[in-house]
Amino acid sequence: MLNQKKLPQQAPIHSGYGPRTTAQEALGNQDLSGKIAIITGGYSGLGLETTRVLAEAGATVIVPARTREKAEAALKGLPNIELETLDLSDPRSIDAFVQRFIASRRPLHLLINAAGIMAVPLKHDARGFESHFATNHLGHFQLAAGLWPALKKANGARVISLSSRGHRMSDIDFADLHYHHRAYDKWAAYGQSKTANALFAVELDKRGTADNIRAFAVHPGTIVTDLARHLSDEELKAMGALDEQGQRRIMEYNNETKTIPEGAATIVWCATSEQLAGKGGVYCENVDIAEINPVNAPTPGVRPWAIDPQSAERLWALSEELTGTKF
Template identity: 45%
Template sequence: MTLLIIGSAVFISFKDKAASSPIFTGRVIYDEFQMPINNKFGHHTEAMDVVEGLDLKGKIIVMTGGHSGTGREATKAFVSRGATVIALARDVEWAKRNLKGLPNIEIEYLDLLKPESIETFAQKFLKSNRPIHALINSAGIFSSPLVKNEKGYERIFATNVLGHYELTVKLIPALKKAKGSRIINLASRGHRLSNVIFDDINFEHTEYEGVRAYAQSKTALILLSIKLDELLKNSNIRSFAVHPGPIPSSDLFAATLVGVAPDYKVNIMKSASKFVRLIHYTELLNFFRSPKNIGDIYKTVEEGGATTAWAAVSPELNGKGGLYLEDCNISVVVPNDSDAPFGVRNMHWIKSPLIEY
């Protein structure tokens, strides 16, 4: 088995263009708004590092995807400093297993494809009269065959964007109650692969590609973060988009299969992700790939949860919002046609009809 794993890592290194790419020397766009700050964190920072020394007692964090992969690492960091995390999960039993033994955890059922489950949770939480200090929209699905929900929306966009938007809007009263809260939307470097196809989001006429559907959903989440910040900052609610990094051992691939594949296939993917983390496959891949650009270095799930945690609780972001974050910092802006393995594409000036609020 060990030889098989090493062999696969060597094979991937030969196929991976990032491993042979020269150091990026292309153009970076000066943007006084989207400007990195000087701090001690970076690409290899872990979630536990960014909460060190913080007192999060009394803070309530509501999080989709907080039970698996990078989300679980952020959850562990939050509760280690005294915060309460309300983990919203479509697979409640999986959430219970993954979060067993952690303090200050509440698990609630929520399916982003089922508006009634979003409404049920939102009403239950609002009746508790508690504030939300951070709402983290971390759950998501990756490339998959074309499937539409009962309302006719393409499944990836409906899950990654529309479900989270509905959840966010319904929880605004609790976010206001915190008198200083944040909304975190998990985006991706994949946004560079597609704009939002505003006149054909559901691929009625456009040839469907799963990766493009995923990419447009992540671009949409960046635009959503910018717009939410614009609309809500006067209520002391700030919004951010986060790129967690390239993470081969993520549970994203298992989550993508839920609802469209037999349970045994979902369980195989869950076990596979857990196994490759156990044998440090990410580190092995990086060893054989040896990419020159730090943005191409794969992250562990512990590292992948760091920017999410930083975005949610770091005092370095006080008074800021509407930003795209990566590597526990504010990202630079690069041209839309850039092949930079970092940075946000130049989308501040895209006029988005995504929201009518």
């Protein structure tokens, strides 16, 4: 049982923002000149909006991409952009990207891990790792480990881990992470990876605080983006994400469903807000720190297993073992 008294920071601070806040509004008038950010998935959906807002505020934004042509088209016209090559499912590609950045001798002020896959068919990589867990968690774990010297050099870095309310669909199954023995469920696999993203922020913040590196997990809301490309029309219709003509659409607005600018707001807030100075290791949504809610509660918030310090430490040790990476 999670002792909530050990997690005093996992409670709303009543930021003054809310579900309709946009990324631009969450940033305010901050000047990010001189700041350097790396945003995985920074050329699509929420990542692209985050890239735009930070770059137009003066930050140098490095956007690594698997498909350079797609990224070039999406980022055309934005200032302060550096396009790079990276495949989060390929450990050699991650190492090569890290080496290139470290060789530049620059600090890294913001690492925003926004890339990911959702509800894909069962697939294992060359190491035998299930694709959601390998891409959404292990790829970003290896990336952050390699970039650690640059994060320390920033003397005030933040690492943003894009989790999801989908974490409610599964805790970490340490006995069979990669679906070698249990029946595959694409939503449970996605949920497990999103729980891993949240736990990553918990443990990274604990380890990074002494070097002035803070970490945050973010649930952006439910937004119809390219992340849903593997969902069938029937699944999208059940979610209310298809109109009568069969076109993808924004669902009826509420505190959960958002536009892309609204969905990127919590990411930008966690990356830049002075309201979070001295804080970290927390799960955020609707531009505030989320409440802890019971496992079966219909309400939003973070489930206890996604912020459990013991699980975070166990996942960290296992991730080091699986990737052969040490921070």
